[in-house]
Amino acid sequence: MKKNILVARRVFDSVLERLRVHFEVEPNQDDLIWSKAELIARLQGKDGAFITASERIDAELLDACPQLRAVCNMAVGYNNIDLDACTARGVLASNTPDVLTETTADFGFALMMAAARRMAEGEHFLRRGEWDKWAVDLLAGSDIHGTTLGLLGMGRIGRAIAKRGALGFGMQVIYHNRSRLAPELEQESGARYVSKEALLQQSDHLLLVLPYSPAVHHVIGAAEIALMKPTATLTNIARGGVVDEVALAEALSKHQIAAAGLDVFEGEPAVNPVLLTLPNIVLTPHIASATVKTRLAMADLAADNLIAVLTGGVPPTPLNGQVLQPGLA
Ligand code: DGY
Numbered sequence: 001m002k003k004n005i006l007v008a009r010r011v012f013d014s015v016l017e018r019l020r021v022h023f024e025v026e027p028n029q030d031d032l033i034w035s036k037a038e039l040i041a042r043l044q045g046k047d048g049a050f051i052t053a054s055e056r057i058d059a060e061l062l063d064a065c066p067q068l069r070a071v072c073n074m075a076v077g078y079n080n081i082d083l084d085a086c087t088a089r090g091v092l093a094s095n096t097p098d099v100l101t102e103t104t105a106d107f108g109f110a111l112m113m114a115a116a117r118r119m120a121e122g123e124h125f126l127r128r129g130e131w132d133k134w135a136v137d138l139l140a141g142s143d144i145h146g147t148t149l150g151l152l153g154m155g156r157i158g159r160a161i162a163k164r165g166a167l168g169f170g171m172q173v174i175y176h177n178r179s180r181l182a183p184e185l186e187q188e189s190g191a192r193y194v195s196k197e198a199l200l201q202q203s204d205h206l207l208l209v210l211p212y213s214p215a216v217h218h219v220i221g222a223a224e225i226a227l228m229k230p231t232a233t234l235t236n237i238a239r240g241g242v243v244d245e246v247a248l249a250e251a252l253s254k255h256q257i258a259a260a261g262l263d264v265f266e267g268e269p270a271v272n273p274v275l276l277t278l279p280n281i282v283l284t285p286h287i288a289s290a291t292v293k294t295r296l297a298m299a300d301l302a303a304d305n306l307i308a309v310l311t312g313g314v315p316p317t318p319l320n321g322q323v324l325q326p327g328l329a
Pocket of ligand 1: 074
C-alpha cells in the first residue's frame with residue numbers, strides 16, 4: 001500500500017507526477033496558506049510532508065501528527081523547522097542546498113548593484129513622469145567595481161558572491177563568519193577574514209548571507225549600522241530576522257547609510273510600512289532563488305528526499321540523517 005504525503009504548497013506538475021508514482025498525494029495546487037491548525041488537520045494520517053519555508057514545523061505540530069516520518073523543505077534555509085524536535089521524534093528533515101547557490105548569488109549581487117546604482121529609485125522616478133532633463137547629479141550612486149565587498153556569513157552562497165566580486169568586479173572581499181574558512185577556501189573565494197566590527201567599518205557594500213537562528217536575531221541593528229560608512233549599502237538575502245528593520249528604516253531616512261536592498265523581511269509577506277515609503281531601498285519579495293530552472297531543481301531535490309526516506313532509501317540532503325540509523329538518534 002502506498003504511503004500518504006501532503007504537498008503543502010503549489011508545486012510543478014512534473015514533481016507531483018513523480019511523487020504520485022510512490023505515494024497517495026494530497027496536493028495544494030490552489031496554493032492556500034493554511035493556519036497551523038489547518039496544517040495539522042491536513043497532516044493527519046500523512047507519513048511525509050513536502051514543505052516550503054512558509055510552513056513551521058515545531059514540537060507541537062509533530063506531537064499532533066505522530067504518523068509523520070519526514071518533512072522535506074524546498075529551501076536551503078531551515079529556520080522554519082525545529083530540528084531538535086524532529087530528531088527527538090525520529091522525523092527526518094531535509095533541505096535543498098547546492099542547487100540554488102549560483103542563482104541566489106546572482107540575485108544577491110544584482111540586488112546590491114540595484115541599491116548602489118539607485119535602479120529602482122530611477123525607474124520609479126521615470127514612471128512618475130518626473131524625468132524632464134539630463135542632470136549632472138541625477139540619481140548618482142556609488143560604484144561596485146574596485147570597492148570593498150563585505151560578507152556577513154560565508155557558506156556556499158557567500159563564497160559564490162565573493163567570487164563574483166573578486167573575479168568579476170575587482171572588489172576587495174572581506175568576510176566575517178562564525179568560523180573562519182580553511183585557507184584553500186579563502187583563496188578560492190578571494191576573501192579575507194576580518195572581525196565583525198572591521199567588516200562593518202570597511203565595507204562599501206555589505207551583504208548578509210548568514211543562516212538565521214535566534215542567536216543572530218537582529219545581528220544588524222542601530223549600533224552595527226552606526227559603524228558603517230555613510231556611503232555604504234546593506235543588502236539582505238538571508239532571513240528578515242537578522243536585520244532590525246526599524247533601525248534600518250531610521251538609518252536610511254537619516255542617510256546614515258546610502259541605500260539598502262532587501263529580499264527578505266521579518267514578518268513577510270507583510271513589509272514594515274515605513275520601508276515602503278523610503279526612496280533609497282530596493283525591495284523584492286523573497287525571490288533570490290526564483291529562476292524556473294532552480295526552483296524546479298529545488299522541488300525535485302525535496303521530492304528526492306521524501307521518496308528516499310519513505311521508501312527505505314538514502315535521502316540525498318538530510319539535516320538529521322542520524323534518525324535513519326537506529327541507536328544514533
Ligand atoms: C531558501 O532556499 O532558503 C530560500 O530563501 C527560499 O526560501
